[in-house]
Amino acid sequence: MACHARISTPTAQLGLPELQLGIIPGFGGTQRLPRLVGLTKSLEMMLLSKPIKGEEAHQLGLVDSVVSPNDLVNTARRWALDICELRKPWIKSLYKTDKLEPLGEAREILKFARAQARKQAANLEHPLICIDVIEEGIVSGPRAGLWKEANAFQGLLFSDTCKSLLHVFFSQRATSKVPGATDLGLMPRKITKVAILGGGLMGSGIATAMILSNYPVLLKEVNEKFLIAGIDRIKANLQSRVIKGKMTEERYEKAMSLLSGALGYEKFKEVDLVIEAVIENVKLKQQIFADLEKYCPSHCILATNTSTIDLNLIGEKTKSQDRIVGAHFFSPAHVMPLLEIVRTQHTSAQVVVDLLDVGKRIKKTPIVVGNCTGFAVNRMFFPYTQSALLFVDYGMDVYKIDRACTKFGMPMGPFRLADLVGFGVAVATGMQYCRRSQSEGILQVRG
Ligand SMILES: NC(=O)c1ccc[n+]([C@@H]2O[C@H](COP(=O)([O-])OP(=O)(O)OC[C@H]3O[C@@H](n4cnc5c(N)ncnc54)[C@H](O)[C@@H]3O)[C@@H](O)[C@H]2O)c1
Incomplete structure (x- = not known):
């Protein structure tokens, strides 16, 4: 942006994604x-770390011309020469003011942006600092803005937030x-049909994700009603996507x-992947x-959506341990x-590679984890819930605990979450967690 002009291809992505870090x-x-x-547009691009494509950048004035990749260098050369030889204006973006809103209006826009940033992540400081810095430039001029x-x-470079977000990145x-x-050079196999067992909360959600990514799905339940x-x-x-305008009727x-x-297994001979999502019951x-x-x-591939049960136990009555995941x-x-992909010591590398591919195709972030109590996420989450329950035992109001957690970010x-997930799952999970963590030698604080 410090250059006197910018030339882009139509599909180049342009943006300032720093706030993400x-x-x-x-x-x-x-x-x-x-x-x-x-x-307004610059705040949106910075605060949401949202890039735009070359064409839109051209319409907005961020780039001066959009050309095909083949013409890019030649056009840029010609453009530079035209600027040097004063056939095109010598523009310093830092001193441009024609796109800036009048001061009163700018203040209103900044005020709205601050409220939005607070609403989106009340505890994050750097979006607010970004807005302050932009404001300084508009109120006191670009030099003052640059210093700030x-x-x-x-x-910010040395803040905990930055370190953590870099880690996440x-x-x-x-x-x-x-x-x-x-790292074994395996190629993912083609999955043409998926079966899902259980059309409850999880099974229906998984089936939705699958059909949205064009996988044919066979959903099995216990009876017609279910x-x-x-x-x-x-x-x-x-339908909720259609109502929100995210999806057409077609x-x-x-x-x-x-x-x-x-209702039966007859059609299971055609499937390449089964995901079991029935109630949390070992037998x-x-x-x-x-x-x-x-x-x-x-x-x-025989996959289970269990939250807590040892996969070796689930597959105990089979000889298919290498394809259980x-x-x-x-x-x-x-x-x-x-999406946690849980690998036991028997799960084959091919199955892991296949499931990583499915995970990406259904637009998830798949992480491969070990077959231990709570896998990765719940292993962190359960002690957090246990602490909340401990406070309840000491007489604290559940709403107060929930409020403290949301205030933290x-x-x-945890209690609203338990309502959302279903208390049956929480209870079944608690039993499994107790049993497995005892067998793994994890110290139980209570019970
Ligand atoms: N609820 C959550 O947030 C959550 C999150 C991650 C994983 N899980 C796990 O997902 C699994 C399902 O949980 P849920 O919350 O969807 O339960 P749910 O009770 O909502 O659904 C279970 C469904 O399985 C059906 N079912 C039972 N036996 C069946 C059989 N033999 N064949 C076909 N269907 C059968 C039931 O009729 C029911 O509709 C559990 O293992 C649970 O631990 C749950």
Whole structure:
């Protein structure tokens, strides 16, 4: 942006994504972007770390011309020469004012942006600092803005928020590199049909995610009534997208056409992946996996959505340990991005590679975890819930505890979450957690 002109290709992505990393744009980014595209758009681009494409950048004034990749260098050369030889204007973006809103209006826009930033993440400081820095430039001129930006940047660079968000950034990218699986040169196999057992809260969410990504799904339930209820849940999940304008009716029909129901295992001979999402009960799951071994083809991946049960126990009555794996989704499964892929010591690398591929295709962030109590997420989450329950035992109000947690920055408190997830799951989970953690030798604080 410090250049006298910018030339882009139509699909190039342009943006200032620094806030995503807990810092603010440096080297004048906070000062130049508002002067090139106006305050409202620049705030949106910075606060949401949202990039735009070349064409939009051209319309907004961020780039001066959009050309094909082949013409890029030649056009830029010609443009530079034209500027040098004064055939085109010599523009310093830092001193442009034509795109800036009048001061009164600018103050209102900044006030609104502050309120939005507070609403979105009450405890994050750096979005507010970014707004302050932008304001300084608009009120006291770009030089003052540059100084403030440089000082603020230095401070934020060493903040805990920045360190943590950098960690998140690299961790997210590291999830696709799994030692002993992705480094063996294996290619993911094609999954053409998926079966899901259980059309309850989780099964219906998983089925929704699958059909939204064009996987044909066979949903199995125990009886007609439960099957219809499961299909209705999937319909409701999709309908809510149609109502919000995120999906067309046509797309809805297409997704629903990929779904079929079943009460028996006859059609399981056609599936490449089964995801079991029935209630959290060891005996039931053991029986189901023994049945799956009988009815599914020998290459079929046998996945369970269990939150707590040892996968070795679930597969105890089978000889298919190498294709048994955890596919642990989070509620609501069609919305939450995380997918834990639980690998036992017997799960084959091929199965892990296949499931990583499915995870990406259904737009999840898959992480491969070990077959231990609570896997990765619940292993961190259970002690947090236990502490909350301990406070209740001491007589504290559940709403007060939830409020303290949301004030700290959690999207909701542990008790509201328990309501949302269903208390049955919480109780079943608690029993499993106790049993497994005792067998793993984890110290129990209570009971
Ligand atoms: N609720 C959550 O937030 C959550 C999150 C992650 C994982 N899980 C796990 O997902 C699994 C399902 O949980 P849920 O909350 O969806 O339960 P749920 O009670 O909402 O649904 C379970 C469904 O399984 C059906 N079912 C039972 N036996 C069956 C069989 N033999 N064949 C086909 N269907 C059968 C039931 O009729 C019911 O509709 C559990 O293992 C749970 O631990 C739950």
